[in-house]
Amino acid sequence: MNLVRRLWQWTLVRHLVPALLGVGLVILITDQVSDYRNTQLTTLGAYICVAAGLTLLTGTNGQISLGHAALMAVGGYTVALILQDFSDNNITGQWMLPLALIAGTLVTTVAGIVVGMAAARLRGPYLAGATLAFGVALPSITAQFTSIFKGDQGIGLIFDGPPASLGSSFSFSHWQAWYSLFAAIIVLFFLANVQRSAVGRHLRAVRDDDVAARLAGLPAARLRVLAFAVSSAAAGLGGGVFAVGLQTASPGSFGLTLSLSLLTAVVIGGLGSLTGAVLGSIVLIYLGDVIPGFVDRLHLSATSAQKMHDNLPPAVYGALLIGVMMLLPGGIASLARPVVVRVTRRTTHTTGCNR
Amino acid sequence: MRISTRRRRQALCAVVAAGALVLAACSSSGGQASTGDNSAPGVTDTSILLGTTQPLTGPAATGYSKISAAMTAYFNFVNANGGINGRKITLKVLDDGYNPANTVSQTNKLVPQDKVFALVGSLGTPTHTAVLNFIKQNKVPDLFVSSGSRSWDQPTKYPTTFGWQPDYTIEGKVLGDYVKKTFPGKKICSFGQGDDFGADGVAGVKLTLGSSLASEQKYTPTNTNVGPQVAALQAAKCDVVISFTVPGFTALEMGTGAQLGFHPQYVVSNVGSDITTLTTFLKTAAIPLTNGMVTDTYLPLTTDTSNSWITLFKKVDKDYDNNAAFDGNVLYGMSLAYTFVQALKAAGKKLTRGTLVAAAEKGGFTGPGLVPFRFSKDDHSGYNGVQVVTVQNGVGHTTGSIYTTDDGSGALSAYSKSQPTAPSNGLPG
Secondary structure, eight states, rough: HHHHHHTTTTHHHHHHHHHHHHHHHHHHHHHSSSSHHEEEEEEEHHHHHHHHHHHHHITTOOOOOOOOHHHHHHHHHHHHHHHHHHTTOOOOTHHHHHHHHHHHHHHHHHHHHHHHHHHHOOOOHHHHHHHHEEEEHHHHHHHHHHHHHGGGGGGOOOOOSSOOGGTTTOOHHHHHHHHHHHHHHHHHHHHHHHHHHHHHHHHHHHHHHHHHHHHHHHHHHHHHHHHHHHHHHHHHHHHHHHHHHTTTEEEGGGOOOHHHHHHHHHHHOTTOHHHEEEEEHHHHHHHHHHHHHHHHHTTOHHHHHHHHHHHHHHHHHHHHHHHHHHTTTTTTTTHHHHHHHHHHHHHOOOOOOOO | OOOHHHHHHHHHHHHHHOOOOOOOOHHHHOOOOGGGGGGGGTOSSSSSEEEEEEEESSHHHHHHHHHHHHHHHHHHHHTTOOOOOTTEEEEEEEEOTTOOHHHHHHHHHIIIIOOOSSSEBBBOOHHHHTHHHHHHHOOOOOOOOOOGGGOOOOOOTTTTTTSSSSHHHHHHHHHHHHHHHHHHHHOOEEEEEEHHHHHHHHHHHHHHHHHHOOOOOEOOOOOOOOHHHHHHHTTOOEEEEEEEOHHHHHHHHHHHHHHTTTOOOEEOOOOOOHHHHHHHHHGGGGGHTTTEEEEEEESTTTTOOTTTHHHHHHHHHHHSSSSOOOOOHHHHHHHHHHHHHHHHHHSSSSHHHHHHHHHHHHHHOOOOOSSBBSSSSSOOOBBBBEEEEEEEEEEEEEEEEEEOSSSSSSOOOOOOOOOOOOTSSSSSO
16 A cells, blocks of 8 residues: 555656546447547547647646647648558558657647747737737648648548457447547646646746746746647647548638637636646537537527527637636636545645646 | 545546456447448438538538528428328438538538438538548448539449539530630630639540640639639730639639729639529629620520420429529529439339449439439449530520530540430429
8 A cells, every 4th residue: 555655646657547547438438429429529539639738838838829720730631641642552551540640740749849939939919919820821821732732622531440350330430539539648648747747847937937937047938939849749639630530631620710719618627727628628519519409409490590500609608718717717627626636635745736 | 544545546447447348348249240231220111311511601602502402392392292102301401611621520410410311412522522431431322412523433432422413524624625616726724613623624624625724723712812813814814714613703703803804705614603693793793794604504504494394393493492593503403302312212112221322323314414324333423414505695505516525535425315304293203
């Protein structure tokens, strides 16, 4: 028992246990739900990846980005182009997709470093404006080079379905959900460790007081670029699994609305908290599902039902954002925090700010 | 207390892990092999549920949004006359706004959630291309995509997907041939949608034109500023502009051209040339701007009131489609629905996904088309030809022979078989 307690004090172990629990949970849930739900879970996994990266950037490091969907596009298109190249050369195999996803993550990290270097020089509304411009400009590149990116049509993702060893009833959407949710767990595990590491503390120090951090000898600009790079890596993987879920990479999937929705999801969930990123993503996905179902039960005329379907989810989402900002500045995650803290205090001796 | 919490945590871990393993084992051994062919979700003895994704909003909505209403109207007409093999057809129409990302999510709703039996007439090249793999994995019959992309004709890769209208390459070949003969020595240019729609069409034009184009311009449906492209066509001194555009962008092209004082000979693919739709955009300018426009058709002209098919569909339009203005979109929707009903009928009383696909592959459907379909086991593309149409004072006139050809380098051949007349009861025999 003493050994367990000692292990538990080790951050890596403390994060590995929930990660493994998550893997078990994913296997359990994806097996039980319908194909339609699995498709939703695939999107959820992608959103969690990006939201987790965004919460590190905005919550932990204090930089804002309105262009994360464009970083997702970099990841998604990289995956699509690599898979297309494999397919053109008649190369198949289960290793293709993980390889393409890793490449997508790396390429997006590089893109993130470039954007981050520009971003590190900007503050507040200027940073928001610059990332906004990036978010708007990048998808339109696909319209310029239609021979490579196929314009609005986008590039289809061709990859192998579940291996036969998983059984014939293991559906394609089940397989997509695995990819996406396991990617989310990897991102969460990695970012949880970053948050708890010296780097995480440095990022927070730069967020709280730039001058004080520099006086303490921290390379503030480099840390900002680092935060952008890590956040971009998460967005790249998220974009990759998002494209895996859609089976296509097209500019319409990575629009400005997605960037803004993800940022608000992070705020609703609780800025700077990984739990919040997960909760915000869940809210974002399931509001778009629950409300149309509710509208259907009202038995409205076809045209007004259509209008409600299109407009009610964003309206409720907006109202929720305002409500959370006023009543729960720490986001939905702050509701759960007291419970979590009580439980973890019992088993660890760590104290202090867990943001 | 501490120990018990920790124990509980460990126990929970073990239970979840064990449960996961058991479930994983179950899913790999307990499942039954899915036999897509004999399945018939969405079908009962009295009903068939179909689905379609359509641009009811967005850049392609004007005009095209009438297509699904016309399809529904024809299905309701069939239902009122007893349905097909005793089954009444319900068509679930979902809006994708002509955005491929939405098409993916809407098709995901139609197939796994609403469990439609088949997709019928889902509209758009960029949109439907995005769901081809999904359709293949779910083995959904995907009959008669409302687009002329050649992608629908890949029977080995996408065994359940079928085209319907002539592909854009055929249209391009016939239009290119007409341009070559009618406007010799002129500078020929193209304006196309920046996806397979534009690419397939321009490829067809080049096959018969025999020379390269002076300027090839492209647009993206999400960007309504076509000023740079039209200015480039003007700068290249184009005499003839062959356009593979949706109606909204035909109107933008013509309107922007008029503003710049650029008045080339317009040659427009069938899907972008409906005068009624163009009038919604161009208002009173539609008649002068489309005067002399060259386009093509594979269905009777909507203005040909002596044609039995036009008479039939006008009646259905009046009785079941709120008397919508009878234009190319209404005719398109009803003709496509007619062919689908033929396929359903041919699939027989024991309707499964397999029998429907087999019926479509057997083909042999005749209907409102001026030319035959190509459907066979190895060919999933639709009509195989078109006839050139010239527009004067807002009215189309067919000109020259009806040509049939392939989507490769094959020659054009004149088609002289006359069109069958519509059945008197309006239902396929």
